[in-house]
Amino acid sequence: MAAPLPGAALIFPMKKFAFAIHGGAGTILKSAMTPEKEMAYRDALHKALKLGADLLEKGGSATEAVEAAVVEMENSALFNAGYGSVFTHDKSHELDASIMEGKGRKAGAVAGVKRIKNPISLCRKIMERSEHVFLIGEGAEAFATEEGEELVSESYFSTEARKQQLLKIRDSMKTQLDHSDDQLKKFGTVGAVAMDSKGNLAAATSTGGITNKRYSRVGDTAIIGSGTYAENGVCAISSTGWGEYFIRAVAAYEVAALMKYGKMTLEEASNQLVHQVIPEMGGDGGIIAVDSFGNIAMPFNTEGMYRAKVDSENAPEVSIYK
Amino acid sequence: MAAPLPGAALIFPMKKFAFAIHGGAGTILKSAMTPEKEMAYRDALHKALKLGADLLEKGGSATEAVEAAVVEMENSALFNAGYGSVFTHDKSHELDASIMEGKGRKAGAVAGVKRIKNPISLCRKIMERSEHVFLIGEGAEAFATEEGEELVSESYFSTEARKQQLLKIRDSMKTQLDHSDDQLKKFGTVGAVAMDSKGNLAAATSTGGITNKRYSRVGDTAIIGSGTYAENGVCAISSTGWGEYFIRAVAAYEVAALMKYGKMTLEEASNQLVHQVIPEMGGDGGIIAVDSFGNIAMPFNTEGMYRAKVDSENAPEVSIYK
Numbered sequence: 001m002a003a004p005l006p007g008a009a010l011i012f013p014m015k016k017f018a019f020a021i022h023g024g025a026g027t028i029l030k031s032a033m034t035p036e037k038e039m040a041y042r043d044a045l046h047k048a049l050k051l052g053a054d055l056l057e058k059g060g061s062a063t064e065a066v067e068a069a070v071v072e073m074e075n076s077a078l079f080n081a082g083y084g085s086v087f088t089h090d091k092s093h094e095l096d097a098s099i100m101e102g103k104g105r106k107a108g109a110v111a112g113v114k115r116i117k118n119p120i121s122l123c124r125k126i127m128e129r130s131e132h133v134f135l136i137g138e139g140a141e142a143f144a145t146e147e148g149e150e151l152v153s154e155s156y157f158s159t160e161a162r163k164q165q166l167l168k169i170r171d172s173m174k175t176q177l178d179h180s181d182d183q184l185k186k187f188g189t190v191g192a193v194a195m196d197s198k199g200n201l202a203a204a205t206s207t208g209g210i211t212n213k214r215y216s217r218v219g220d221t222a223i224i225g226s227g228t229y230a231e232n233g234v235c236a237i238s239s240t241g242w243g244e245y246f247i248r249a250v251a252a253y254e255v256a257a258l259m260k261y262g263k264m265t266l267e268e269a270s271n272q273l274v275h276q277v278i279p280e281m282g283g284d285g286g287i288i289a290v291d292s293f294g295n296i297a298m299p300f301n302t303e304g305m306y307r308a309k310v311d312s313e314n315a316p317e318v319s320i321y322k
Numbered sequence: 323m324a325a326p327l328p329g330a331a332l333i334f335p336m337k338k339f340a341f342a343i344h345g346g347a348g349t350i351l352k353s354a355m356t357p358e359k360e361m362a363y364r365d366a367l368h369k370a371l372k373l374g375a376d377l378l379e380k381g382g383s384a385t386e387a388v389e390a391a392v393v394e395m396e397n398s399a400l401f402n403a404g405y406g407s408v409f410t411h412d413k414s415h416e417l418d419a420s421i422m423e424g425k426g427r428k429a430g431a432v433a434g435v436k437r438i439k440n441p442i443s444l445c446r447k448i449m450e451r452s453e454h455v456f457l458i459g460e461g462a463e464a465f466a467t468e469e470g471e472e473l474v475s476e477s478y479f480s481t482e483a484r485k486q487q488l489l490k491i492r493d494s495m496k497t498q499l500d501h502s503d504d505q506l507k508k509f510g511t512v513g514a515v516a517m518d519s520k521g522n523l524a525a526a527t528s529t530g531g532i533t534n535k536r537y538s539r540v541g542d543t544a545i546i547g548s549g550t551y552a553e554n555g556v557c558a559i560s561s562t563g564w565g566e567y568f569i570r571a572v573a574a575y576e577v578a579a580l581m582k583y584g585k586m587t588l589e590e591a592s593n594q595l596v597h598q599v600i601p602e603m604g605g606d607g608g609i610i611a612v613d614s615f616g617n618i619a620m621p622f623n624t625e626g627m628y629r630a631k632v633d634s635e636n637a638p639e640v641s642i643y644k
Contacts, residue, residue: 139538216461225547225572250547253572257579
């Protein structure tokens, strides 16, 4: 394919669509992974990727694709989002999520919800059907109820595996990151970024937070500009990492700013955030990113990141380790 | 004073300190303001400004100064933050705040707290004494209790004037902005930015939200990168405006990014955000900003913004209208 004129890609992207997802970053040591478990993760990632990609292939919107893939991962017990979310110190679940679409930079976000089966879908409703962006706790649930959404019981999110994780560290005062029970830090978050056939971008991120967390701590996942950002003509970003550092670095928007004002490519900007800004502050994690040319970047500075990508020109790729 | 070499100002600022505060932006029509009311606002702004400036003059830190001024405004019934916060639809109060210091880009934030007398001081405790950045609702209050802070009753924040505002619009489904009862939109937020004698920057923002708000809506005030941002060598920003737009524009960090990567001055970057980015999206409001040279910018695109500034070279200025 001939290279387009500069800027032309905003109107005629080189690719018809591009799509990437993540299921969290962290030190996912190969030694601690069984072949069965690895296969289960790969299957789940592939299924979520295919859901979004099929929508994009048929001309669906970037927003539809990122929502569908994140819903799929929220519904899987393997990922720390929705069903299978980790337990808080008080044996409950507090879920955070956010979504943003590049066209008009519209956004929706929730934090600390306990009875929303698919937080990412509630974010989309907030974005599309309210005058607000960010609703928290019972207020967000009241909005969901008024929108006709059925609330689930808090126990819906609970799985035995996550309960065991909590019990192991329940008496420890120290907040543990997901998978810390086996000395593995894993940032349990799911996310998706997409460019659709109209060149529109979207990003979505969802999490169950950190095991044994207290004080209704909220990480970057709910924060527009940190966990999630999308702007047509620039990029769409979903973060996964040590949330406090991603908030303080305004991580997702940092990539957009480096592209808009620092004249970097998507890959350069993503690498600068993940391999320079965040580690220099003392944090770690990764991002998935797509630009309006359909380029995809998925850098991480941890041992692994559950991730997958596909575009109209390239076959699906599912990866866990470096 | 001779102009310093480029970059030298980071070590030897031209000014010993610089300090600015705001008490909210909006269409504060002169016709609706009595001379007595205007004098009361001017006095309150002057008092808060002096508190912070005196600390800075004596070599106090930027963080101490922004906290002190914001606490003073939280304790005043005139401003929509702390005591005198507006009422939610459910006749309660939900307060949001955040603080950030430029050295190390540390930050603390709360949203939806109902029993914290001075939310900005809790933010500072979160920043300095916890491993977290952002705590919400009862979780944030539990942290405060463990830190030895006494919770106030919810009625502490209530004033008759704010109650009348709510009652007038109580039955309306439409969320009203503060002062909307007299057809005035006013963004009730307080904030402060400072550069101290060591060249350290800090920013703080606090709000009671919007009258008659529902669903535990959170605006930009609690969001690091949108309502508040500080980075040594760049700038410190506190926003006041239509929160949803400031979140979607990642407003506070946008100014920093335009300076860091777009090579703009503080004034150019602040003006671009307030007079271009935000209005193009459909929002309005203003910011206060200080850079590491001690320059101050306070642009707004509304009829007025309660504001005041002072630095080591210039006498205090208190302003309300353009």
